[in-house]
Amino acid sequence: MNFERWGNLFWLLAFVYFGLFVVGQADALFGGLMPEAHHDVETPVKPFAALHTDDEEAIIALGEKVFNNAGCQACHQIGLVGNNIGPSLSNVAQRFQGEQLLKKLNEPQTLVANTVMPSYANLSHDQQEALVAYLGTFNGEREGLETGVGEVPEDILANAAPINPDTALIERGLGVFNNNGCSACHAIAGVDGAVGVIGPDLTREGLRGRTDEWQKEHLISSLTVYTNGDPSGAKLMPNYDRLSDGDLDALVAYLQSLR
Ligand code: HEC
Ligand code: HEC
Structure with missing residues (x-):
């Protein structure tokens, strides 16, 4: 048996163990002193530098970047731009602010059990605060395409379903x-x-690209279209299931004609 070799191996292992110990302690000691250091780990969206500013405009600008990077428009429209899986957010500040908005971002399923909206709890505290500040600007003062102001881009018009001739x-x-x-x-x-x-x-x-079927289903039970069929959950828009089928079809034709 070669004792010299075993001796070397012992020291090598001791060294590695000690090294790991030091790294672990440093993290335990300093981790808490670097509050933003942990949050960005494994974040699928691009991480942003921690906010070292009280400048409201800078925070809102950062919020816009978070919004774009987080892929909100894969499901939500702002001024007709974006996909139509969720409701339009153009004036969302009128119904969701502060804590309620943070709850929607961190645990959307506590408000609408089977919503297809994912949780954004992986965003850092700063990113969430910035996002909330940015969404706070989506209030009634925003005049845009959706409110009838401005020219609708050709591609949106080209993709719109024809208006019911009736x-x-x-x-x-x-x-x-x-x-x-x-x-x-x-x-x-x-x-x-x-x-x-x-x-x-x-x-x-x-011009949102919604189908007649979507519109009718949304009127009858608005959460059904957002949850793959489960209408339970907190919501503001009432169900209009008491309307006759004829009235529903007329309402859908009217809504789809708005452009
Ligand atoms: C995969 C699709 C999807 C993505 C991505 C998504 N959402 Fe949603 N979101 C929904 C659906 C569906 C609803 C409606 C049902 C509900 O309230 O949960 C919704 C509802 C909301 C509401 C409430 C709106 C209202 O009028 O009731 C807010 C606010 C919101 N989303 C913000 C965001 C933000 C901000 C992002 C990006 C950080 C985002 N969503 C990303 C699907 C999505
Ligand atoms: C108490 C308020 C309230 C009333 C009353 C109400 N809605 Fe809504 N409506 C909302 C809210 C909030 C949303 C966004 C969340 C959702 O889609 O459920 C919405 C969404 C919509 C949308 C989808 C918008 C989009 O993103 O494309 C349509 C269409 C709509 N409502 C039509 C109607 C019609 C038609 C009526 C009357 C028969 C009506 N609403 C009554 C609050 C209301």
């Missing part, structure tokens, strides 16, 4: 809209009294 049906749909309290929550430019700001602006609802 003008009497569309006219009936406007009546259903006016008689069911929709305008308390939704604005439509040019429709008397439709100035609600709780829900998304519907002035160009027909």
Whole structure:
């Protein structure tokens, strides 16, 4: 047996063990002193430097970057730009702010059990604060494509479904809209009294690329379309399952004609 070799191996192992011990202690000692150091680990979105500023504009600008990097527009539209899996966020600050918004980001399933919205708990504290500040600017003062301001880009118009040629049906749909309290929550430019700001602006609802089936299902049970079929959960928009099938079809034709 070669004792010299075993001796060397012993010292090698002792050295490695001691090294690991030192690294572990350093992390335990200094980890807590570097608050943002841990959060960005394994974050699928690009990490951002910690915020060392109280400058509101800088924070909002960072929030916009977080929003873009986090892929929110894979499911949400802002001013008609983005996918249409979730509701439009154009004026989301009218219904979600502060703590409630943080809850939506960190544990969306506590509000809507089977929502397809993923949790963003992996974002750092700074990233979340910036995102909340940015979304706070999505209030009623935002004038954009969705509110009827500005030219709609050609590709959005080209992809829009044709308007139902049955003008009497569309006219009936406007009546259903006016008689069911929709305008308390939704604005439509040019429709008397439709100035609600709780829900998304519907002035160009027909350009969101939603199907007639989606619209009808959303009216009957709005959460069903966002959860792959489970309508349980907290929400603001009431179910309109009491409307007749004819009224629902008229309302859908009307909503899809808005552009
Ligand atoms: C995979 C799709 C998906 C992604 C990605 C996604 N969401 Fe959602 N989100 C939804 C769906 C569906 C709803 C509606 C059901 C619900 O409230 O959970 C929703 C609801 C919301 C609501 C509540 C809106 C309302 O009017 O009720 C907010 C706020 C929100 N999302 C913000 C975000 C932000 C910010 C991001 C990016 C950090 C994001 N979402 C990413 C699908 C998504
Ligand atoms: C108490 C407020 C409230 C009332 C009343 C209400 N809604 Fe909504 N509506 C909302 C909210 C909040 C959302 C966004 C979350 C969602 O889609 O459920 C919404 C979403 C919508 C959308 C989808 C917008 C998008 O992103 O494409 C349509 C369409 C819509 N409502 C139509 C109607 C119609 C038509 C009526 C009347 C029959 C109505 N709403 C009544 C609050 C309301």
